[in-house]
Amino acid sequence: MEWDWAFVWEIMPTLLEGLKITILATILGAIVAAFVGLVLAIARRSPNRLISRPVGFIADFIRGTPLLVQLYFIFYVLPDIGIRLSPLVAGVIGLGIHYGTYTAEVYRAGIDNVPRGQWEAARATNLSMRQAWIHVVLPQAIPPMIPALANYFIAMFKETPLLSAITVLELMNQAKSVANSSYRYIEPITMVGVFFLVISLISVIALRFLEERFTRADER
Amino acid sequence: MPSPIIHIDNIIKTYGPLTVLDGLSMSVMPGEKLALIGPSGSGKTTILRILMTLEKINGGHIEIDGEQLYHMQKAGGLVAADERHLQKMREKIGMVFQHFNLFPHKCVRDNITLAPMLTKGIARAAAEARAMELLDMVGMADKAKSMPAQLSGGQKQRVAIARALALSPKIMLFDEVTSALDPELVEEVLNVMRKLAAETDMTMLLVTHEMGFAHDFADRILFFDKGRIVEEGKPDDIFRNPRQERTQTFLRKVIAAGHRV
Amino acid sequence: MPSPIIHIDNIIKTYGPLTVLDGLSMSVMPGEKLALIGPSGSGKTTILRILMTLEKINGGHIEIDGEQLYHMQKAGGLVAADERHLQKMREKIGMVFQHFNLFPHKCVRDNITLAPMLTKGIARAAAEARAMELLDMVGMADKAKSMPAQLSGGQKQRVAIARALALSPKIMLFDEVTSALDPELVEEVLNVMRKLAAETDMTMLLVTHEMGFAHDFADRILFFDKGRIVEEGKPDDIFRNPRQERTQTFLRKVIAAGHRV
């Protein structure tokens, strides 16, 4: 079977349509992950063991099991208890929760890396707990986290093809659909690979920039 | 005779199996300048941190300016203080740390204005004017817009002192504020503190290993060992004629190590 | 007169825009004990690192024991040395570092036997016997099976010396081997080196800030400043009657800082 450029151009609009969904799912998933991660990180720091322990276990469970199976679960099992999500929403939630367990670790490390002296100085200047978080700790904790968070953002982007299993018409699903009706796999799958590679390479460059920008600012 | 501004009554502090303070009591009069000296691990830092409410106590009572620090009146009885009470009490106390603990993400001026604006609701303009006054006093007015990372250790410590002063506490705690500094930078910080001691009637508690400075600075010296006050008195008495064996040994060692007394 | 074991001819060393050594030349006779002193940044460490082939040079020639160090004869001309040539030359030279650089995952004895077994193909039994001899010499025989993490700084440095000696180099380089040690541990390392200087006819180059030790140890002192040798001579001459202004200033400062000369 030969590589057919004409066919590539023919399927390009369809693939771009899928790419749009892929990017949308990634961005929405990242927002959910950023939020879920923060909640998990704070819950895991809770002095109340009835909160921190179960949350810790659930996070470990989610991190130890495949996203694909979790997606099936969200999409096909949750409706049994009355939760019916559209494919894209189910996918975004699945991605968000799965990667939230990763970002939680990033938050945790970032917060732990703020020296204890900073908490104490906040105390000694009589800032309240909330003020200490907002004005002293988070502004110092977040910049060093950004490269690590961006890393997961990229990883998540590369896992979006899983959403095809729950009928989201993202890039991979469009490619498969094209392949299914044309019986040609080489062009669509290769083009998907090219898209991923190009976007990943761009992100890697952006990531380098972020790393430089945010690790330099971290002098004390 | 006025009543003491700090009254520590029989406090106990343990870390796991280790009892650091075992029934310590002491009083400080308003405006007094006190130096705490003693061997490493004797509990000097611990007592300052307890006064700053950075540590919890396991027993005893502390009264600051006529009010209980770790307890409060409620429903007729004395109960453990809540965060609100602590926050109110902290207004009276400021602390300067060995490692400065400046906020690295804020410029010198914002380090100083942050707390007054947030905790006292002082307007930015007023807070900044006051910050500039204080920076002027510690000789750092020209660095108001610098970031902490651009300062030397001595400069950082002077900013930290200004930051603590900005809240106008009645009591200032200084924990080995020069021991993280290069030798040639120590003097600039001590000068600021001398000036401070001379110009204000703030109550000051100072932990230091600089015996010479303790001597010049303090009205009264407390010598700590193993979580207890072994000896106290006027600087001249303590340094020239220590009565306790342990004080003598300690001073002899410190002098041998080259510290001037 | 025998020919020099080290002959440095007009070498140039730059780091980016900074020229650290600018046409330095010097010779060392076999068995000579040389001390390199001078202010920080004057290039003392650099010259040792160049001799150990840890840095590349930007110009000039070095001859060790009659052979070019950074060059080799090939096809009639002198070309840059390849790794094989360097490896052969390194057999003649050993170095002890300021921070010991022991291998943390190997016990004291294995730190010493590793290189002889791998580079010289010496059998384990023979290598271990030799290691024990050397450990005995540096007074560490009882710690042969300890891990480096279990040793004090002074003990680590003595092991590092034994490790360098195990390859029986003709030339030993010592770069501030005591400056990372607590004061009370300095003496034990200096004692080992005194013994070594007295007992062997190895050529030794020593960089140090311990003027007293440099005086006792060396046959000749080189005073470096800004990448050049400003003054050289017998220890007594340099320390008692420095001729150069810069040497005088340096020695005055060092003495003021409390170092004994």
Place this chain on the structure above:
Amino acid sequence: MIDWSGYLGLILQGALVTVELTVMGSALALVMAFAAGLGRLSRFAVIRMLATVYIEFFRGTSIFVQLFWAYFVLPFAGITLTPLQAGVLALGLNVGAYGAEVVRGAVRAIGREQHEACVALNLGRYHRMRHVILPQALPLMLPTFGNNAIELLKGTAVVSLISLTDMTFQAQVVRAQTGSTLIPFATILVLYFAMATAISAGVRWLERRAARGLDGVRV
């Protein structure tokens, strides 16, 4: 009546395939991680470039694309792999690319001083790596390798998309045959988690062993 024990047997057969994939994939990943990680530190520009291209390519494209490529496209180049081979190849190469960065990072984390001590002791490049640098770098790599192995385990679920009868795929079959969604999926979730837990426990055991020599303290 549905023969659940029989279908559980099917899922366990799938679990066996999953374990097989994980073990073989990890082995390949380990080899690639060291080859490419050390390759990136090579003094030969060509090797560095090859290693970089491998790493960026496999980290850049998605595992799915790699899998579909290995399964559907390679045959046109005359290389027909069984689904298991294609799965092991894609997973191993993919995770190996991530592992390579771990190897490189750990080797670089061993300070310059250790390299210099080796030069001063006249150890050649190979000896330096083999006897000094890698033994110290290995304990640093272990925790991340453990995480990578778990990522690989989870990645095996993806091979169900190329019809390899792993655990997830068998769960799909059981679902089609029995009409129940909850039971097969809940079962495999628990099984995956058990496997992940076993991996972390194994890695922690290795870490303890590796740390023993260092006495928990670095110099």
Place this chain on the structure above:
Amino acid sequence: DEAKLETLKAQGFARIAIANEPPFTAVGADGKVSGAAPDVAREIFKRLGVDDVVASISEYGAMIPGLQAGRHDAVTAGLFMKPERCAAVAYSEPVLCDAEAMLVKKGNPKGFKSYADVANDQSATIGAPGGGTEEKLALEAGVPRDRVIVVPDGQSGLKMLQDGRIDAYSLPVLSINDLVKKANDPNLEVIAPVQGAPVYCDGAAFKKGDEALRDAFDVELAKLKESGEFAKIIEPYGFSAAAAMSTSREKLCAASN
């Protein structure tokens, strides 16, 4: 070429692709593959001297590429003959015939009778296996791409219909019946056959170039049909042997709808 059958004989098995779709295929609790399509294939290969078949479950969309990539020796999966498929692979004579059906909610609330009805209802979505005949039919009837939901397998389609994610799910009649039987859900209704959709038959599909093997397969298939054993194998699964025998590859591949 002739060598293919010899190779299969020598290795003792043929690799066939099947779908995860009862009753075309069934996997027993013991893992044994049965179902109408594999059973026929197994019997014929046995008669050809190939002792066994090794079945691997595959997506519909992946079957023809898999055949072309040499992953399977034959596809026996209810892959219905259509002219463009006939161009892509070499089909045997018809084996299993079935009409198309749609599964809808009880009472057929949207009143679907044909794919065109789905196309005309702007809000209607229809589920179908990716790369299958139903997807093609729906698209050809004018249902836009984004309203044809590609569903990975029968259970997923059933579930999505029950959950209200799709309005209709289309599969061959017998597949739908099997699904409904297992689901045992009174809120579902089967519309069969779908109006305007032809009756389709599948055949064993071989790679282009393996016509010799296909021809050998045809010879044995014809004998099987003749002897009545064919009916014995497929009728228990609900398929009609008469339907398969009343048509031919030539007719099906030429059909222009």
